[in-house]
Amino acid sequence: MKPLVLRTLCIFTICLASQTLFAQGKPVRKGPGALTKIAKAARPKVPNRTFSFPNLEKLLVQRELRTRQALEKLSLSQPLLLPDEMPAVSVSGWPWKRDPLGPYVELPFFKRLSPEAQRNYFLAANNRAIATLWKQRTALFKALKARENDFLTQKVSEPIANPFAQMAAQIGPEIKQVMLGEIHDYIWLQPGIGTFLEALRAKYPNRKMVLATEFLPRGKKNMLSAREWMSKANPEYEALFKTATRVGIRIKGLESSYVFYHTPPQMEVPGVTPEEEVNMWSTPEGMRVRNVDWAKAIAEYRQEEPDALFIVYAGADHLDYSKLSSLARRFPREETFIGMVFPYVLDEGQIMTCDLVDEALPALNTVKYLSWPSKELRNLAGFDVRIKLPEPAKQEAK
16 A cells, blocks of 8 residues: 555544543544554655665565576577576675665665665676576577578678778768777787777768777766776777877766776676675666766767767677667667677687677687678677777787
């Protein structure tokens, strides 16, 4: 029963009982106690009570068990359908003692929760996201297999000498944002991405452009100091930033300062050894929360440069259109171009798979440049163009 209805019933009961309670000029002693209980029951629940630590701890265990049961019932035709992370059940080193989780911008009540309740809310949401991820991944796999012939016949797989120039050539004037995804920790991808920026500038010499990137913190007026700090942690990105500056592209950070300057806790994951701890920001819920925060940052930057072409440069999992929490899904598809740059790695004679397309259609795994004329296939694959780069041969010092 809703709190408003309960309050109305309480007032009505008091009115009816007033003559009896005060008939002798003195209230019945037991009356106020009973009425007080009714009044307390009618009070609205506040988030701190609803998401209290004991209740959420029990709820978390229940959802984790239900998630396991749901996953066991799924018919997975390929072992490669497993997601990167399993349901998380605990967090160590939770840092939210004074400040709440910054990127939870869509939950105003989150700041009112205790650190324990915040922790449990995050974990419960992550467990729900895991089950959704499994079901979606299985459905996508089946959809890709069903269109296998279309993918094989419609692919564009013979790029010119510079594939990055060819990718830039596909970006028409109607595009307002380019989503450029990478796989982290492969340094040899950086020069190609710089070439892409140069080719894009050559195509649109007079168009304003903004590079909004995961690899810099947001909200910094003096981006030079942030870049200097970043160059010490990941020097491979500094060369890219210099290229962007040289061709007249403004640089903006996307990552929340809370994420950037706090060492995030590690999540203990079933089936993963303690030596393989998973960063909470890389879990499905962590990715979703960051994408929401990034969309807000881009909207703020867009107010400064309403007519600019935004180039969003981040990890591929953030931008893959086939993912429900994708940042790309927060923008009109007809105004958004999605490009992926992946490593082409030989590991024990096998080529490393980098996306769902490679897993479902191994014949496309050896193709270094992928694109499709069909928009439907592009949305199903999760990108418009994908480029795979081999690691350059190391030159021996003379």
